[in-house]
Amino acid sequence: MLFEEVLEEYLYHCLAKGFTKKTMINKRQEYKQLNLFLKEKRGLTELESITVHDLRAYMRYKQQQDGLQPQSIVTMFKMIKAFFNWCYKEEYLRENISRRVELPRVPKKVLNGFTEKEVQTMIDAFSYKDYIEARNKAMIAIMADCGLRAMEIRGLKSKNVKDTSLLVDGKGNKQRMVFVSPTLKRILIKYERLKSQYFKEHIAYDDRYFLSYQGREISHTGLHKVVKVAGERAGVQNKRVSPHTFRHFYAVQALTNGVDVYSLSQIMGHSDITVTQRYLQSMSKEQLFDKAIASSPLMNMGRNR
Structure with a gap:
């Protein structure tokens, strides 16, 4: 054959x-x-x-x-x-x-992730003065608070953005539900208001939630440029400023705050839990210490007395 x-x-x-x-x-x-x-x-x-x-x-x-x-x-x-x-x-x-076929061993690299202060500063780096500024703020906020992939941000449809959740089209056309926090929702409401005003005078050619100023789907390069500008405005240095680093930030924060690895793999749309476990390897000693204290049986028994 x-x-x-x-x-x-x-x-x-x-x-x-x-x-x-x-x-x-x-x-x-x-x-x-x-x-x-x-x-x-x-x-x-x-x-x-x-x-x-x-x-x-x-x-x-x-x-x-x-x-x-x-x-x-x-x-x-x-x-x-x-x-x-x-x-x-x-x-x-x-x-x-x-x-x-034996594959080469891939050296493990620990990603130098964002701090909470850096992420907040990058969100605050954009204002609500016009549609593009509000759009950029909303995109950065969603990446930080939901851990979406770059392709998921760009492909997010307006009809799939609800009051408390997002229906995300992930890899392999697999859909999953991601929840929206009240803090993120406030940002999205302001963005939606400016988006509605902007497209009263401009044509929206696409049904995507985030659109370019021309009314079309944001390109891969365009999204990365927004993230890069956020890093520059916030003064983030010596770190890879990319959508994936925001995804890494979300994962580490979730693990630190007590979300188990299995639940996190479902939230992030991983097909294999081993992919999610890599984020554990990138947690700092301080984050692992906080996680250990929060889950300590004796500490928790003390709280219940």
């Missing part, structure tokens, strides 16, 4: 599963590179002829030719592993040969 033909079938399978446009672009690019490598470097065109040695050779090739770091290699190989796992389930292969 031709490798290219099976790849094409698998990509249609992914489309049917509802993978995002960005994910499909990444998959097509990676499979195209793998196909070229197998054909030109290993002389292979048949799926059944591919061995674990060929996949190991491809991984070494990516490391040497493209200079990919361990984390990038692991991310890349997840797509390849998914394809061969599908081939095995469809009985095109007798085994998933990708399972026998």
Whole structure:
């Protein structure tokens, strides 16, 4: 069976599963590179002829030719592993040969997260003087108080913003409910008022909750620029100022304040609890101490006397 033909079938399978446009672009690019490598470097065109040695050779090739770091290699190989796992389930292969490929160890990096003061200052860095300022304040506040991904902020629909909750479209088109605190709701109400006024004179081409000044969905670059401006105005230094760092801030605060890892994984839309557990590794000694004291059996027994 031709490798290219099976790849094409698998990509249609992914489309049917509802993978995002960005994910499909990444998959097509990676499979195209793998196909070229197998054909030109290993002389292979048949799926059944591919061995674990060929996949190991491809991984070494990516490391040497493209200079990919361990984390990038692991991310890349997840797509390849998914394809061969599908081939095995469809009985095109007798085994998933990708399972026998050892991946490089990814060094654990502790993210230097935001402090509460920094986050508050970044929210306060924007005013309510016009629509764009209020929009930016609301986006920063939602990232800090709900821990949404960048794509979830940009894709949030107006109809899914309720009084006390947000219906979020997460990865893999999986929806989840995220709750809105009264403090955040106050910011959103003021934003909605200015948004309504602004779009009385401008056309809204999209149903997204957050729109560009042109009335369209905010771009990936546009959102990151807003976060960068917030960091600059607040004077945040020596830290990665990005939507993910806000997500990290939310997770650490939730864990510090007693939310269990399983509940947090549901709130953040993680498919695997091990992803959520990484946030525990980034907590400071002071945060872990506070968490330990708050959950101390003897301390709690003392409160009940």
